[in-house]
Amino acid sequence: MRQSELFTKTLKEIPKDEKSKNAELLIRAGFIYKEMAGVYSYLPLGLRVLNKINNIISEEMNAIGGQEIFMTCLQNPEIWQKTERWSDEIVDNWFKTRLKNDIELGLGFTHEEAVTSIMKNHVKSYKDLPCYVYQIQTKFRNELRPKSGIMRCREFLMKDLYSFSRTQDEHNNFYEKSKEAYMKIFTRLGLGEKTYLTFASGGVFSKYSHEFQTLSDAGEDLIYVDKNKKIAINKEVYSEEILTELGLEKNNLIEEKAIEVGNIFSLGKKYSEPLGLKYLDEEGKQQSVIMGSYGIGPGRVMGAIVEVNCDDKGMIWPKEIAPYQIHLISLAKTIEEKERTEEIYQKLLSLGQEVLFDDRENLSAGQKFADSDLIGIPLKYIVSTKTLAEESIEIKERKTGETKIIKIADLK
Ligand code: ATP
Ligand code: MG
Numbered sequence: 001m002r003q004s005e006l007f008t009k010t011l012k013e014i015p016k017d018e019k020s021k022n023a024e025l026l027i028r029a030g031f032i033y034k035e036m037a038g039v040y041s042y043l044p045l046g047l048r049v050l051n052k053i054n055n056i057i058s059e060e061m062n063a064i065g066g067q068e069i070f071m072t073c074l075q076n077p078e079i080w081q082k083t084e085r086w087s088d089e090i091v092d093n094w095f096k097t098r099l100k101n102d103i104e105l106g107l108g109f110t111h112e113e114a115v116t117s118i119m120k121n122h123v124k125s126y127k128d129l130p131c132y133v134y135q136i137q138t139k140f141r142n143e144l145r146p147k148s149g150i151m152r153c154r155e156f157l158m159k160d161l162y163s164f165s166r167t168q169d170e171h172n173n174f175y176e177k178s179k180e181a182y183m184k185i186f187t188r189l190g191l192g193e194k195t196y197l198t199f200a201s202g203g204v205f206s207k208y209s210h211e212f213q214t215l216s217d218a219g220e221d222l223i224y225v226d227k228n229k230k231i232a233i234n235k236e237v238y239s240e241e242i243l244t245e246l247g248l249e250k251n252n253l254i255e256e257k258a259i260e261v262g263n264i265f266s267l268g269k270k271y272s273e274p275l276g277l278k279y280l281d282e283e284g285k286q287q288s289v290i291m292g293s294y295g296i297g298p299g300r301v302m303g304a305i306v307e308v309n310c311d312d313k314g315m316i317w318p319k320e321i322a323p324y325q326i327h328l329i330s331l332a333k334t335i336e337e338k339e340r341t342e343e344i345y346q347k348l349l350s351l352g353q354e355v356l357f358d359d360r361e362n363l364s365a366g367q368k369f370a371d372s373d374l375i376g377i378p379l380k381y382i383v384s385t386k387t388l389a390e391e392s393i394e395i396k397e398r399k400t401g402e403t404k405i406i407k408i409a410d411l412k
Pocket of ligand 1: 084143150151152153154156157158261262263295296297298299300301311377
């Protein structure tokens, strides 16, 4: 991509009401646009990052048997009435709308009801189970105070997987597998070290749920972390009882702020019973399906990655999800130098590299470097009169500032 053709520019100003670091940097670097509080659009560079996050999540969900679907945002009140989740007294963050004939609809804030209805058409016998379906799709939540940039939005993407099992054992087995898949995802996203499996409140059908919490001062949650055992407890369930149950010592725990990047829930028959999702077991008896739900917010993950990987100059993207791997910065002056820089760009493309090529005219080296630091691509490839005279390129790492010189002929 030629930066001269990229329609987004880096910006000096950010919206006055924007308080969060992730949104500030992403807006200034032209990755996102703030439509209103808690509502953001993704622009080319931001969308590339988001798609890479989604791909990693999809790969790991496919690897544990997830089948991808795409459900509607518009929700039929009837099914939500059956599970007693239609009322605004019970669910306080519904967005609701109306058809022309005045019938009310909801904009999905989650999809347990919808997916359970779909499965009723397809699950009849024990032979049809277990099965796992997921989507990466838009959710709407009328959040009271969206103050964490793209980490708490009123419209946001969620990867939500739902598991359908015959027995509690079968469910538990998948639940454990999902924990491993989640840790793989966060490791691939560069958040592995800072992300803790965290015990949280479980609702009616299991004692605990599990959250994946990434340590950061930008987080809205408080958790108690055992760094050696790599496990944490959310403040909301912290007690002597849980310490004993998990074999943790109070003295080994540190209180930390953290971002909930994902969570997994055992749902039992909470949705299958009221909605009538049943199967015939091997003895011909009707049984309700045992369910689980497994969420990750790709946008929140992206915000979390910015929060934990930035410095006073800008963002520092991990390689796996950087919008581009190489920021080729042209400081060429003469026509001949520009042509040679263009050849380097073409060569990198032919080598299959993802390159953002800063071919913009009339900008100082300082301005180009400042923009590059803000955007946060892992490697700068700097081409100048000096490097060209030596048939070389200067490579500078965004994260460490380390530089090295390589010969153009040695590019690979
Ligand atoms: P929180 O406790 O932060 O309000 P939640 O427990 O309601 O989130 P879930 O309903 O389980 O979250 O959603 C699954 C995942 O979706 C969360 O772990 C988070 O990554 C993401 N998510 C939830 N709410 C938002 C939001 N308002 N904006 C962006 N991502 C969100
Ligand atoms: Mg939560």
